[in-house]
Amino acid sequence: MTTARKQSPVRISRLDRTLIMTAVLLSSIFPVELFSNTAPAPKGHDGQYSGKQGQVLVVKVMGEEQATEVKGTFLKRTIPFFREFRPGEPDGYIGLLGIDMQDDPGTYEFAVEVKQGEQAKQLSFNVLVGKEKFIVEHLKLPKEKVDLDEKAVTRWKAEQQLVQQALAENSRLKLWHSNFVEPVNGKRTGIFGSVRIMNGQPRNPHNGEDIGAPMGADVAATNDGIVRITVDHIFSGKGVFVDHGLGFYSMYFHLSEILVKDGDLVTAGQIIGKVGATGRATGPHLHWGVKLNGARVNPYSLLDLPFKNGSIPANSIATPIPETPSVPEPVPVKQ
Numbered sequence: 001m002t003t004a005r006k007q008s009p010v011r012i013s014r015l016d017r018t019l020i021m022t023a024v025l026l027s028s029i030f031p032v033e034l035f036s037n038t039a040p041a042p043k044g045h046d047g048q049y050s051g052k053q054g055q056v057l058v059v060k061v062m063g064e065e066q067a068t069e070v071k072g073t074f075l076k077r078t079i080p081f082f083r084e085f086r087p088g089e090p091d092g093y094i095g096l097l098g099i100d101m102q103d104d105p106g107t108y109e110f111a112v113e114v115k116q117g118e119q120a121k122q123l124s125f126n127v128l129v130g131k132e133k134f135i136v137e138h139l140k141l142p143k144e145k146v147d148l149d150e151k152a153v154t155r156w157k158a159e160q161q162l163v164q165q166a167l168a169e170n171s172r173l174k175l176w177h178s179n180f181v182e183p184v185n186g187k188r189t190g191i192f193g194s195v196r197i198m199n200g201q202p203r204n205p206h207n208g209e210d211i212g213a214p215m216g217a218d219v220a221a222t223n224d225g226i227v228r229i230t231v232d233h234i235f236s237g238k239g240v241f242v243d244h245g246l247g248f249y250s251m252y253f254h255l256s257e258i259l260v261k262d263g264d265l266v267t268a269g270q271i272i273g274k275v276g277a278t279g280r281a282t283g284p285h286l287h288w289g290v291k292l293n294g295a296r297v298n299p300y301s302l303l304d305l306p307f308k309n310g311s312i313p314a315n316s317i318a319t320p321i322p323e324t325p326s327v328p329e330p331v332p333v334k335q
């Protein structure tokens with residue numbers, strides 16, 4: 001039994017109210033600590049980027065030739081940077097920042113630490129995450145492939161764990177290079193991130209891109225890497241997970257045949273398997289997925305990366321913010 005407790009209304013005097021309002025106003029005008037002598041620079045002081053859910057942003061830190069390590073944090077994900085040399089350009093460090101397909105739209109800080117021996121410097125960028133319009137997909141599948149029995153659920157959970165363990169360690173070396181390869185010649189279906197309704201029931205969004213291709217068509221590795229694990233799992237069917245280093249993984253599912261083994265080194269364009277319809281698939285196609293430091297990104301965003309011809313276009317570099325104590329104005333996200 002519960003008894004409702006009567007609460008006497010808390011009375012706030014007019015003076016108290018004024019004080020509270022003043023404090024709220026002040027804290028919104030000065031988002032940094034009010035009374036600190038060494039107030040840190042406002043968030044986003046070093047520039048800003050914008051992108052949509054599932055996109056990859058190229059973040060460049062220039063003029064840190066002496067740095068021993070550069071790494072960033074975005075929504076609790078760690079983003080390692082790598083050294084970039086380009087003839088005729090100042091040295092810089094580059095980080096690939098993946099926006100997960102389910103990161104909520106909004107503005108977030110991308111905090112970057114530049115280490116030089118014992119010393120560390122903090123940089124702060126603002127990242128505006130825009131909403132992507134994902135399609136809604138209705139799928140009809142055999143009942144047993146959607147409504148899993150207890151045995152299938154146990155199997156699925158064990159498989160998930162196995163993959164997680166295999167991918168827990170990243171190669172600390174950057175193995176990939178700028179020439180990404182589309183893994184199969186086929187029809188891109190554009191269903192990355194789609195909201196999936198299976199036999200009328202809402203399910204997890206689709207975390208990769210499906211490419212329609214005939215049974216047995218060649219599937220190539222998108223870039224150089226190490227085969228971290230090959231599987232034959234309930235949903236993914238025959239699959240290959242390639243570790244490209246620095247937290248970048250690519251995966252290839254529903255294969256009819258796997259042509260590599262765990263631990264194999266592969267190069268961009270190397271045939272690693274054949275298109276199939278194993279696992280939970282309605283017909284032959286390749287499911288191509290990419291994880292970037294834990295973010296599920298659209299694999300095609302790799303092909304769009306501004307690395308081609310050895311240069312990065314100006315618009316992918318953060319807009320420098322003039323030395324001013326004010327927080328930069330948000331920039332509208334490009335549609």
Ligand SMILES: [Zn+2]
Nearest residue numbers: 208209210287
């Ligand atoms: Zn798929």
